[in-house]
Amino acid sequence: MYRISSTVTSFTAGLTIVASLLLAPANPSVAFEKVYKTKTTDGSMLFSDAPVSNGTIQRTSYSNNYGKPMATASCNGVSLQIMSARAGFIKSEIETAAAAHKVDPLLIKAIARVESCFDPHAVSVAGAQGLMQLMPATAAELNVRQPFDELQNLMGGAEYIAKMLKQFDGSLELALAAYNAGPGTVIRYGGIPPYKETQAYVVKVQEHYKLLVAAK
Numbered sequence: 001m002y003r004i005s006s007t008v009t010s011f012t013a014g015l016t017i018v019a020s021l022l023l024a025p026a027n028p029s030v031a032f033e034k035v036y037k038t039k040t041t042d043g044s045m046l047f048s049d050a051p052v053s054n055g056t057i058q059r060t061s062y063s064n065n066y067g068k069p070m071a072t073a074s075c076n077g078v079s080l081q082i083m084s085a086r087a088g089f090i091k092s093e094i095e096t097a098a099a100a101h102k103v104d105p106l107l108i109k110a111i112a113r114v115e116s117c118f119d120p121h122a123v124s125v126a127g128a129q130g131l132m133q134l135m136p137a138t139a140a141e142l143n144v145r146q147p148f149d150e151l152q153n154l155m156g157g158a159e160y161i162a163k164m165l166k167q168f169d170g171s172l173e174l175a176l177a178a179y180n181a182g183p184g185t186v187i188r189y190g191g192i193p194p195y196k197e198t199q200a201y202v203v204k205v206q207e208h209y210k211l212l213v214a215a216k
Contacts, residue, residue, distance in 0.1 A: 086118035090131065090150050097154035101162040106216065107172075108132075108158050110208035111179070114201065115157075120150045132157030172209075176202045 087109065094112070098105035115133040116122035128135050130153035139147045144156035161179055168174035168186070177192040178185075180201045185193050192202055 083117065087113070090118060090120070090154070093151045093154050096151065097158040100155060101158040103158050103162050103165070106212040107161070107209055108154065110205050110212055111157065111161065111176075112154070113208050114204045120153065121148050129153070130157075132160075134160070172206065173202055176205050 090112070094108050095105050097103075098108050112118055112131045115128075116131050118131065120131050122131070122133065123129055124133055126135070129139065129147040131150060132153060134142070134144060134147055134153060134156050136147070138160065139153075139156055142156035142159050144152050146152050147156075161175060164175035164178040164183060165172070167183055168178060173192060174186055177198055181193050181195060181198045185198075192199060
C-alpha cells in the first residue's frame, strides 16, 4: 500500500530517473495490476494496491533545495509507478483543459508535475492550491470556484499559462517565470527575475517538457 501526500518535488534526481518517470505508461493499469484511488477524511487523496476504508494522511513540511518550504507534505519515496498512476488519473482532464485554451497538453503536464507532483489536493505554505498550484486570488480571477477539483484547477492553470504566453510574445521562459513569480515581477526585471526559486522552476519545467515531447 502507498500513502501519498502532496508536494512540489525537488529536482535532485538525474535526468535518467526523470526520463523513466515521464516515459512510464500513463495508464495506471500498466504500472500494476490495480490502483485504488480513495479520498480520505481530511480531503487528501490516497493511492493504494488494495481498498481502503478510513485512511488518513499525516501532513508534514517539506523544503526544496533552496530551503524554502514548498507544499505541505512530500512525495519523497513515492515510486515511479505511483507517480505515473497519478498522471494517468488526470490525463483526460489535462487534454480537455489544454484544448480549451489552445496550449500543448504536454506543457500542462510538465507544469503540474513540477507544481504539485500531480496531487490535486496539494497546498503550499503560501496558500497555492491544487494540481497547478493556483493562488486563491488568481483562482478567483480565473473563475475557479473549486480549486481542488482536477478539471477546474487545470482549466484555470491552462488559461493562466496561455495568457502569460500571449503577454510575453510566446516566450516559454518568460511565461513560466510569470507563472511562478507573477507577470509584474518579470516586467519589472525585464526578464526572468533573479530569484533562485523562479530560475530553478523555469529550468525544471522546461526539462520535463522537453522529455515529454521527446517521448511523444
